[in-house]
Amino acid sequence: MSAAAEAGLRRILAVVDLLIDAVDEETLVPALLPLLLAAVPGDSIIWAPRAGTADRPLTLPADLLSQDVRDAFAREAATDSLVRHTTVGPGTPMRRSTLQTRSEFHALAAYTDVYRPFGAEQQLAMSIPAGGADGTPRRVCLAISRRCGDFSDDDVLAAALLRTRLSHALDRLAPAAPAPAAVTRRESAVLALLARGLTNQQIAHRLAISPRTVDKHLEHAYAKLRVGGRVAAANAWLTRGTSDVRARR
Incomplete structure (x- = not known):
């Protein structure tokens, strides 16, 4: 194993170790985001607790998304093929460059209003199947962005490995559905x-x-x-x- 591959494996294992010890999602995510950003290197990361909803995302850096950017995303997300992949599609780890050319991306209104302001020239996104507070399934959306340099096949593979483990951890941490009330x-x-x-x-x-x-x-x-x-x-x-x-x- 090369030194680079060994270092990448250590970064993935650091995420896995954190997931094993996690006791709830609220305290897990702030500690998780920097480790994910190390395992799949990028300039920023966005964690949307419920993909496709207005729930405020958690980000690193913390002030990544202004209110104007969030409002623009709500208006224009439906035209973005990568967003559709994570919210209503299979949600597997996907590079933006796999879905559209650079010129196609730059032609989107969402590029001008949403992605360019925080330097998201390259992106890798996925959704994570997870249990919800009411016992119903949900999707957590995760997007990692870079200003330059596309994501590699190894980055996609690392994201796929992490996706499975994140899903298991979030299912474990989801509050149990309330028991049905008894009839009188x-x-x-x-x-x-x-x-x-x-x-x-x-x-x-x-x-x-x-x-x-x-x-x-x-x-x-x-x-x-x-x-x-x-x-x-x-x-x-x-x-x-x-x-x-x-x-x-």
Whole structure:
């Protein structure tokens, strides 16, 4: 192994070591950005917590993006093929030069308003699959920029290796989705009769309550069971059984 390759491997391992010890994303990212910028060398790095949203990105240098640049990016990102690759495409590590020529890049309004102001003449970007705070999948966008000198095949390979490890770490650090709420005894009684095929009117008569109250119990039960209809609610209640029913009415 050449000295350069060995040094590159050490920089990647430094990132991996940090990911192993991380306890939450909020404290991880500020320490992570300089290590990523060493592993895939560039002049600046942008970390967008949710690719394609208005969430404010974290950057190194910290004052990289002015408000005018962020506003211009929001207006013009849809015309940028590299942004589309990271937000709605496969999101694998990609050099801008692979997608467009230098003249094509310079012809973009986004080049004039967004990239030229912070010296992003060459870029390597990717999105990282990760878990979100609400338990739903998300993409974190990572873009490294240079003023001169394109990214090499080795840089793309290093980014690909890091992408897998970053994804695993972010999944591990994502807050667990809240457990579904348990149905009450009265909601359970309504669901039991629903599962037997009774109509709302019949359920109301059987339980000596109004049809409107049945509707309300079902509305609450749908939300707790995370379903959208009568059949799905009955099936979910039968699957979960009565162990989730609370002691209160």
